[in-house]
Ligand SMILES: Nc1ncnc2c1ncn2[C@@H]1O[C@H](COP(=O)(O)OP(=O)(O)O)[C@@H](O)[C@H]1O
């Protein structure tokens with residue numbers, strides 16, 4: 001009986017990654033077979049781009065931009081695109097929250113938990129797939145940006161670094177989203193809970209308006225917000241206008257601060273999520 | 284044969300709700316064991332503990348000698364689980380689902396491929412194998428779910444209400460599949476609220492209610508606790524009821540009851556179908572016209588009623 005079943009020998013990458021890739025493949029196949037989901041996750045940021053670029057565009061002056069010219073829509077668009085990129089990858093975490101809540105409801109998580117697989121496998125797969133999906137989203141957004149006047153001004157290599165930083169951030173917040181998702185009683189609640197913390201987080205940042213335009217007491221929060229440092233990093237790497245950069249350390253060293261934030265957040269939320277995963281069951 | 288599943292004094296509480304209240308189980312290897320109880324009796328909780336998904340508040344349990352709390356991964360290597368709802372991926376095809384589970388069991392890819400094909404054929408899913416599960420019927424999903432839990436040839440298979448929500452035809456189809464499994468030597472722990480299902484499939488039945496075992500034995504021993512067979516006769520002409528009753532007293536082993544409104548006579552008997560033939564002969568000799576005659580074994584519903592004072596359905600209400 002069971003002795004007759006031939007087992008694989010341990011792969012070089014280890015069982016955690018192996019299982020993660022198996023689960024990621026499943027999640028990505030889902031993305032391909034339900035294009036509506038992907039479509040809406042692209043349409044939303046594209047609408048944001050158009051809204052900010054054409055509705056608010058001229059109204060938001062970018063301090064530090066060439067003072068001899070009047071507030072100019074094209075400068076705001078250059079400033080805006082990295083903000084949209086940052087917001088979009090942050091919102092990627094909601095996919096993990098909702099996806100896990102759905103898997104729990106369907107009993108798939110129970111099924112996975114009854115298998116002799118690595119206990120991090122499901123979450124590694126989830127976060128990996130969610131980050132991978134962002135490649136396509138960022139591509140479509142970039143094309144939209146290029147069409148309305150956004151430009152990559154600082155070389156291909158720096159642009160690649162910018163995109164990698166954005167993907168790392170997407171991967172990081174997917175862990176936070178996973179952790180939240182595993183506490184959700186149903187997908188409907190997950191839909192709300194997955195998004196609710198992201199609005200204050202992205203709006204208390206330099207994504208759409210310069211930090212210097214915020215009330216003084218909010219400015220330190222915005223300066224230490226990892227989304228601000230992510231957005232500032234990508235502005236610098238794409239060679240887009242940055243506005244006036246604050247004095248706080250994260251604003252002075254945005255790339256380092258972004259990398260440290262991602263490392264710390266993963267170090268905190270990945271173990272929390274895996275621990276929760278081990279205990280969770282569907283109702 | 285040794286006991287492959289052993290549970291002793293399992294307790295699980297959810298706040299004030301006592302889901303399991305000292306549950307003991309011993310399942311011999313190679314049998315189909317039925318865990319029978321109404322909705323809320325604690326069946327799913329028991330299965331979750333035995334499949335390492337949930338830790339008990341008290342008590343111990345082991346599967347194939349491995350402690351479910353201390354050696355969960357060893358337990359997971361020998362079990363298969365089909366939960367109360369088909370836990371397969373909607374968007375993958377049947378074959379992709381099987382491949383995913385095979386990969387996650389860490390089986391060799393070539394083996395997974397061959398075994399998937401074998402299971403798809405066996406469960407009559409070859410035509411649908413490369414279609415997404417969104418096109419599957421409820422019965423097909425259940426069969427695929429079962430196939431997924433068999434991919435690694437588990438020694439012990441847990442089936443939590445495998446036919447709940449299925450139409451009668453798919454239900455009988457699934458019963459056939461489960462019967463085949465046992466022929467392979469797999470031990471099956473099956474939970475059900477359907478008394479006929481336990482009757483059909485399980486050699487040993489444990490009846491649980493409020494998280495405790497209230498009776499156990501084979502379907503026959505449980506029925507014997509309620510009483511033996513009953514012969515039920517409906518006469519064509521109600522004026523012949525007394526003659527019929529007299530004729531039946533010659534074969535009855537106890538008091539013969541006459542129900543005048545239904546034109547029915549019920550007689551306790553032993554000896555199965557031979558007695559039935561004998562009864563028909565003596566009714567014929569007395570020139571009694573028979574509208575209907577049946578030898579009725581007590582159902583597990585009768586058992587449940589006798590044990591708890593209520594039927595399984597009343598419990599749910
Ligand atoms: N996660 C849970 N939280 C609270 N109560 C639960 C939970 N799971 C089960 N219960 C309760 O425990 C009891 C047993 O449930 P369960 O094991 O699902 O029964 P069955 O599978 O026999 O229908 C029920 O009263 C049920 O409401």
Ligand SMILES: [Mg+2]
Pocket residue numbers: 326327328367443444
């Ligand atoms: Mg149940």
